[in-house]
Amino acid sequence: xxxxxxxxxxxxxxxxxxxxxxxxxxxxxxxxxxxxxxxxxxxxxxxxxxxxxxxxxxxxxxxxxxxxxxxxxxxxxxxxxxxxxxxxxxxxxxxxxxxxxxxxxxxxxxxxxxxxxxxxxxxxxxxxxxxxxxxxxxxxxxxxxxxxxxxxxx
Amino acid sequence: xxxxxxxxxxxxxxxxxxxxxxxxxxxxxxxxxxxxxxxxxxxxxxxxxxxxxxxxxxxxxxxxxxxxxxxxxxxxxxxxxxxxxxxxxxxxxxxxxxxxxxxxxxxxxxxxxxxxxxxxxxxxxxxxxxxxxxxxxxxxxxxxxxxxxxxxxxxxxxxxxxxxxxxxxxxxxxxxxxxxxxxxxxxxxxxxxxxxxxxxxxxxxxxxxxxxxxxxxxxxxxxxxxxxxxxxxxxxxxxxxxxxxxxxxxxxxxxxxxxxxxxxxxxxxxxxxxxxx
Numbered sequence: 001x002x003x004x005x006x007x008x009x010x011x012x013x014x015x016x017x018x019x020x021x022x023x024x025x026x027x028x029x030x031x032x033x034x035x036x037x038x039x040x041x042x043x044x045x046x047x048x049x050x051x052x053x054x055x056x057x058x059x060x061x062x063x064x065x066x067x068x069x070x071x072x073x074x075x076x077x078x079x080x081x082x083x084x085x086x087x088x089x090x091x092x093x094x095x096x097x098x099x100x101x102x103x104x105x106x107x108x109x110x111x112x113x114x115x116x117x118x119x120x121x122x123x124x125x126x127x128x129x130x131x132x133x134x135x136x137x138x139x140x141x142x143x144x145x146x147x148x149x150x151x152x153x154x
Numbered sequence: 155x156x157x158x159x160x161x162x163x164x165x166x167x168x169x170x171x172x173x174x175x176x177x178x179x180x181x182x183x184x185x186x187x188x189x190x191x192x193x194x195x196x197x198x199x200x201x202x203x204x205x206x207x208x209x210x211x212x213x214x215x216x217x218x219x220x221x222x223x224x225x226x227x228x229x230x231x232x233x234x235x236x237x238x239x240x241x242x243x244x245x246x247x248x249x250x251x252x253x254x255x256x257x258x259x260x261x262x263x264x265x266x267x268x269x270x271x272x273x274x275x276x277x278x279x280x281x282x283x284x285x286x287x288x289x290x291x292x293x294x295x296x297x298x299x300x301x302x303x304x305x306x307x308x309x310x311x312x313x314x315x316x317x318x319x320x321x322x323x324x325x326x327x328x329x330x331x332x333x334x335x336x337x338x339x340x341x342x343x344x345x346x347x348x349x350x351x352x353x354x355x356x357x358x359x360x361x362x363x364x365x366x367x368x369x370x371x372x373x374x375x376x377x378x379x380x381x382x383x384x385x386x387x388x389x390x391x392x393x394x395x396x397x398x399x400x401x402x403x404x405x406x407x408x409x410x411x412x413x414x415x416x417x418x419x420x421x422x423x424x425x426x427x428x429x430x431x
Binding site: 057059060061068069070071072073074076078097099100136139140143144146147148149150 | 272273274301302303307328330331332333334336337338339340341342344345349363364366367370
């Protein structure tokens with residue numbers, strides 16, 4: 001097993017992944033290093049890549065017009081950043097900024113989408129990993145929208 | 155024949171030190187005007203009565219090993235709690251208590267302990283945290299997970315920072331939203347559970363916060379492998395008599411004032427989602 005493939009399969013996102021699919025995914029992967037303050041992605045940019053965070057912390061933020069950015073989530077070791085690469089028109093829906101030195105694996109989105117189209121088994125394995133993350137983030141968003149700690153609530 | 159004290163008659167207490175924790179949360183020390191303060195257990199509450207305004211149930215937030223005063227942390231959300239929050243040193247109020255079931259701090263000995271607090275929920279958990287830290291060697295790993303609305307809403311901030319510096323304690327703090335200056339975590343507190351280091355099969359979870367937050371947290375603890383009989387929640391209902399007579403705090407077959415506020419999750423999980431309760 002090559003070094004990058006080992007690193008990819010060691011990430012929590014790929015826990016239990018079929019080993020034979022490892023080279024297929026790692027063929028679309030490359031290493032990244034982001035310094036504090038460096039952006040992984042900007043809202044509106046093409047979502048050409050998504051990231052498996054190995055170390056560090058990434059802030060997901062929205063910039064309301066005329067205001068300072070609002071951070072609505074942070075992602076760290078074992079998390080992924082980016083799901084827009086799966087949904088047309090494949091554009092980032094938020095900014096992603098490294099809060100501290102962050103090491104990540106970037107997965108080329110078009111490369112992986114093409115491989116998923118060609119091999120539904122790979123596509124289904126990817127969906128089984130992505131969907132729980134999306135559902136979990138939907139749950140988180142519900143809790144945040146409820147503003148459970150706001151005044152008038154216990 | 156000895157005459158029993160009337161449980162509805164409050165005892166006068168005097169406000170000592172007052173500390174403004176956040177823009178709407180205040181901590182007060184309350185000492186009896188005469189006599190001794192009764193002992194209490196972590197998780198119990200008192201009924202605080204502002205003369206001429208009304209009475210409200212507030213959990214004790216101080217160290218149960220400290221003598222002299224009760225410590226209560228109050229959020230200004232209503233007429234009575236607002237009146238309490240505005241009291242100054244030297245003011246007098248009425249107090250009945252302590253009441254209710256405690257956190258299972260003794261039963262948890264020998265286990266890992268996971269405290270999960272949301273917002274003001276850190277206040278009722280703090281006596282249990284003090285108890286565990288005072289007997290640190292009797293517990294396995296101890297984890298404190300705290301979520302609140304924004305960085306400026308962090309309760310007991312200096313104390314939380316002091317706990318974070320300890321090597322025998324894992325403390326993770328998250329906020330629902332922040333500006334770019336905040337270098338900590340942003341997200342809901344149940345998400346911290348997967349990151350915390352504890353053995354789910356020998357852990358006791360103690361959870362306090364808004365009920366929605368506690369439901370999500372109990373689900374996350376269960377998903378992590380903590381048995382529902384090892385998860386405890388501090389419930390809140392409209393408590394009036396505090397001694398199980400009036401029925402205002404009925405919660406299914408229980409009264410929160412005497413069967414709670416600390417209740418085991420496996421006993422209440424099914425009724426927590428019943429709308430009529």
